[in-house]
Amino acid sequence: MEVLMAIMIGIIFMVSIYLMMSRNLLRVAVATLLLSHGVHLLLLTMPGLQRGDAPILSFAADAYTDPLPHALILTAIVISFAVTSLLLVMAYRTYKVHKTDDLEDLRGSADE
Amino acid sequence: MKPIKPNDMMLQTLARLIILVVLSFSIYLLLAGHNNPGGGFIGGLMTSSAILILYVAFDMKTIKKAIPIDFVKIIGIGLLFASLTGVVSMLFGYPYLKQFFDYFTIPILGEVELTTALPFDLGVYFVVVGSALTIILTIAEDDK
Amino acid sequence: MNNLIILPIVIPFIIGAILILLAKRITAQRILSGITMSFLLTLSIYLAVIVYLHGTIVLEVGNWEAPFGIVIVADLLSTFMLLLSNLVGTICLFFAFQTVAETREKQFFYPLYLFLMIGVNGAFLTGDLFNLFVFFEVMLIASYGLIVHGGTGYQLRESFKYVIINIFASALFIAAIAWIYAITGTMNMAHIAERVAELDQAGALNFVAMLLFVVFASKGALFPLYFWLPRSYFGPPAAIAALFGGLLTKVGIYAIIRTFTLMFNHDIGFTHKELIVTIAGFTMLFGVLGAVSQFDFKRILSYHIISQVGYMVMGLGIFTPLAVAGAIYYIAHHMIVKTALFLFAGVTERITGTTDLKKMGGLLGTHPWLAWFFFITAVSLAGIPPLSGFFSKFPIILSGFEEGQYVIAGVALLVGLLTLFSMIKIFSYAFWGKQKHTKEQASVPVRKLLLPIFPLVALAIILGFAAEPIFTYSLEVAEDIMDPANYIDSVLKE
Numbered sequence: 001m002e003v004l005m006a007i008m009i010g011i012i013f014m015v016s017i018y019l020m021m022s023r024n025l026l027r028v029a030v031a032t033l034l035l036s037h038g039v040h041l042l043l044l045t046m047p048g049l050q051r052g053d054a055p056i057l058s059f060a061a062d063a064y065t066d067p068l069p070h071a072l073i074l075t076a077i078v079i080s081f082a083v084t085s086l087l088l089v090m091a092y093r094t095y096k097v098h099k100t101d102d103l104e105d106l107r108g109s110a111d112e
Numbered sequence: 113m114k115p116i117k118p119n120d121m122m123l124q125t126l127a128r129l130i131i132l133v134v135l136s137f138s139i140y141l142l143l144a145g146h147n148n149p150g151g152g153f154i155g156g157l158m159t160s161s162a163i164l165i166l167y168v169a170f171d172m173k174t175i176k177k178a179i180p181i182d183f184v185k186i187i188g189i190g191l192l193f194a195s196l197t198g199v200v201s202m203l204f205g206y207p208y209l210k211q212f213f214d215y216f217t218i219p220i221l222g223e224v225e226l227t228t229a230l231p232f233d234l235g236v237y238f239v240v241v242g243s244a245l246t247i248i249l250t251i252a253e254d255d256k
Numbered sequence: 257m258n259n260l261i262i263l264p265i266v267i268p269f270i271i272g273a274i275l276i277l278l279a280k281r282i283t284a285q286r287i288l289s290g291i292t293m294s295f296l297l298t299l300s301i302y303l304a305v306i307v308y309l310h311g312t313i314v315l316e317v318g319n320w321e322a323p324f325g326i327v328i329v330a331d332l333l334s335t336f337m338l339l340l341s342n343l344v345g346t347i348c349l350f351f352a353f354q355t356v357a358e359t360r361e362k363q364f365f366y367p368l369y370l371f372l373m374i375g376v377n378g379a380f381l382t383g384d385l386f387n388l389f390v391f392f393e394v395m396l397i398a399s400y401g402l403i404v405h406g407g408t409g410y411q412l413r414e415s416f417k418y419v420i421i422n423i424f425a426s427a428l429f430i431a432a433i434a435w436i437y438a439i440t441g442t443m444n445m446a447h448i449a450e451r452v453a454e455l456d457q458a459g460a461l462n463f464v465a466m467l468l469f470v471v472f473a474s475k476g477a478l479f480p481l482y483f484w485l486p487r488s489y490f491g492p493p494a495a496i497a498a499l500f501g502g503l504l505t506k507v508g509i510y511a512i513i514r515t516f517t518l519m520f521n522h523d524i525g526f527t528h529k530e531l532i533v534t535i536a537g538f539t540m541l542f543g544v545l546g547a548v549s550q551f552d553f554k555r556i557l558s559y560h561i562i563s564q565v566g567y568m569v570m571g572l573g574i575f576t577p578l579a580v581a582g583a584i585y586y587i588a589h590h591m592i593v594k595t596a597l598f599l600f601a602g603v604t605e606r607i608t609g610t611t612d613l614k615k616m617g618g619l620l621g622t623h624p625w626l627a628w629f630f631f632i633t634a635v636s637l638a639g640i641p642p643l644s645g646f647f648s649k650f651p652i653i654l655s656g657f658e659e660g661q662y663v664i665a666g667v668a669l670l671v672g673l674l675t676l677f678s679m680i681k682i683f684s685y686a687f688w689g690k691q692k693h694t695k696e697q698a699s700v701p702v703r704k705l706l707l708p709i710f711p712l713v714a715l716a717i718i719l720g721f722a723a724e725p726i727f728t729y730s731l732e733v734a735e736d737i738m739d740p741a742n743y744i745d746s747v748l749k750e
Contacts (some may be wrong), residue, residue: 020420032423046438057147059377069437072386076430078153079393082424085247086400087419087432092251097689106413108487184364186277195269207330208262211316 005045005092012038025091025101032087040073120169127169134162142237146225152233156240163245172253183245190238197232258315261303261330264338264377272370280602282361286353289366296373300342304335308729312746314383315575322748323447329383329747332733336584337380337510340591343715344502345373350708351599352495353605360406364473368405370514370610372398372499379507385436386443387513389429396422399504402496403488411491418488421481423637425474432467439464446747449519449740455658458523465520465527469512476508477562479538486546486558490611497554501561502595506587509568516572517737524575529661532573537667540566543648544674551612553601553686556678559593560637563671564590570668571652574659581734582651585727589636589644589719596633596712600626603709604686607700608693614683620692622698625706627687629713634683636716638676644719647727 012034019031052063095101132189138158166175201210213227271292278284309311312331316322317498330338349369356365375395384390400422404415437443439460440451452461474481485505489497520527543562550556568590571583601611603626608616636643649672656665691698719726736742 019416020424025416028420032420032427035424035427036430039434042431043434043437045439046434048438068443069434072433072437072443074153075386075390078696079390079426082243082397083393083400083419083423085244087423089247089251090400090404090412090416090419091252093407094416096254097409097412104467106416108410108413127750184275184279191273191276192270195266197275199266199270202259202262207316207319208259208266211318 001049002045005041005049009038009041009045012041018089023103025095025103025106028103029084029091033080033084034077036084040076040080043069043076045075123169127165130186131162131165134158134165138162142233145229146227146229147231149225152236153240156237157244159237160241160244163241165246167249167252183242183249186238186242187246188242190235190240190242192235193238194232194235197228197235200228257526258313260299260306261313261315261381261683262317263299264303264342265328265374265381267296267299268370268373268377272367272374273366275370276364279364279367280362282358285361285366289349289370290353292370293342293349293373294375297339297342297346300335300338301602303330304339307332307335312742314747314749323442323444326387327383327444327446327747329446330380330381331741331743331746332736333396333510333514335504336381336730336733337587338377340588341376341380341503341506341745342373344499344591344595345369345376345513347595347712348495348499348502348599350435351498351602351705352493354705355495355602356493357406363405364401365405368398368401369499372402374398376503376507380510383445384443385445385448386433388445389426389433389600392429392507392511393426395504395507396426396475399500403500405492405496408491414488414491418484421474421484425471425481426703428467429471432464432471435460435464436466441524444516444746444747445514450744450748452519452522453740461520462523462527465516468515468520469527469532471675472508473510473535474508476505476512476569477539477565478563479535479542479566482539482543482562482565485562486550486555489558489561490552490554494599494605498595498598501557501598502591505561505565506568506591509565509587509614512569513580517580518740518743521740528573528575529659533661533664536566536570536573537664538566539563539569540671541667544671544678547678547749548674548681551613551685553604553613553616553682555611556613556682557597557601560675560678562593563675564594564637566671567649567652567668570656570664573664574652574655574661575738576659577734577738578651578739579655579659579732581727581731582648582655584730584733586648586652587591588726588730589648589716592712592715592719593633593637593644594717596709597630597637599709599712600630600633603702603705606705607697607702609697613685616686616692617689618687618693620687621691622693623702626702627683629706629709630687631683632713633716635676636680636720638679639672640676642720644716644723647720674691 014035016031016038019027019034022028047066047069050065052065053061055067098106101102138155141150141158142152142155145155198209202208211228213225215223215225217223260359271288275285275288275538307330312329315328317326317328372395375391375398376392379388379395382391400415400419403418404411434446439457440448442448442451473555478484489500516528540563543559543566547556547559547563548557568583571579571586604616604619605611610616639645639649651664653668656668
């Protein structure tokens, strides 16, 4: 299962980096979204995928899962929600002001 | 070109029904959040999606009149809620954000566990509702 | 008593929330935020004194015990950084009162400012790696808000790049956290440090260390991840550029110093003496070359941030108490002087309406106070002896020679020379020469604008003339952080 997840994370990273290299504003924004999904899956997989009950709440289970990665991922998801929504608004404003979504045209000065 | 006023009776009637379900489920999620899946964040997202259905079904002006709330203010109120919950435990000499909980018997609901995590979650709920709606409405209003 | 150290995080939080509710009342916002920042400054001075006298203070948030819950730790280094950041924050805020346009002030300028301070203060105080990530994000999201604040075309275009690189770095941060959790099974920095010492896994840990180094390097603008800095710091108003220039990159540097003294000290020969030193050399060199090639007041200063960040990391890389103390002294010097210089750039922009050096000239005749204040801070930055720059560079370069790192020490000397060159370039173009601004511009009053900057200039002089006690203090800080046992013992209470 871990191997499968590792391959999956690799594919997500691949796609996201491919999108990040593209010239379209929106694709770059989607790339950051995918990237954060990729690292969240990584955070879920790295401590080992476990089956079992939640600790502390029940005492009679055979196995318990480690709750910490879940808490960390939840926090990271909330943060990436905030960042993504901010980025989308910003991409939209950039598009409105510059009237283009082509990053080649958003390079700034031509001499760099 | 004259804008055509669409007649979405189906959508509007259904929206009234749907938001009732979605809103009550979001409140359930908010309250269940302490020991079960749920919590302020997910409840807040659910509520804001319910309100968004209203915006989709009816037009902006009608809803602005029906819900005359500045959603940015909601963010501020939520942040205050969340931060002050932590401060309360400081006033009693405990470390910041120390939680307390106890069981109470309330007439209709029976025995309920009340925790100080609840006002914190409520704060998160407000912040999420406020910020999600602010962001979406800012873009939606701009597009005229 | 211990709750005192969470106040630098909680107070701006509460006041920021109140300021959102008062969004349209500018006077109330100004008064509240001014009081808050002054209070935070006083509090951080008090904390620095208390920690110096009585030792590290640890707060277990929510009463969860140390390796399990989140801890807030105020040791010598973090209170020192806290003091500096709140000093810079207060002064930039008072400068912002006079310079930021009213329309911008209404757009949640002050709440964002205070949220930025939460992130910065939290990053200095936290003792938990994931919590560090959270505070980094709080700081970054507030900084995204401030850097596009006003929403001009230039700001939007350059900030988009700033946001993208930071999101990428944050993703790597989470990845590094995932790996470090898999290796050590804990998130508490003291606990990680303890386990790193027990585990014999130099290879895996070096990998994670490098990943974290890349993350912090992209926030702290180290070679080769500095390209976003000069252009994104050019857009926002002077007060914000000064705050970012003085403060934000230093949070990245603090994180590097903290992680590489506390956790990743298992393979100093490779990570510190080879890798960090090499990166530091390139950072200094390319930063200063960028500065020499520019003809714009703000851009020159931005490139100098990069070269000076290199000095701090070089001090860490050489890794003797003297060098680390030099790096810490250098952070203090740099934050004070760099903020002052950016604010001077704001004042000259107010007078001449431009930051292009070729369009300026003769400010010495019309605004002598500004000119001489600038001169003092500029030569202090370049490292002329009686001022603070000299006493902070000297121990770093000296220990470079002592440790046999001749190349890096030579580079540092060369960079110092080029810094002097570009500072003199600014002075001779903007302040000497023929007057290029009009008569009305010449009579622009700047007395009030200079008032908030004056404490920084005074501090730059004091840091030089009172080098002895301050250097003793930084040496104590350096010795404290170079022995991780101090930190571990006070957090885990062993």
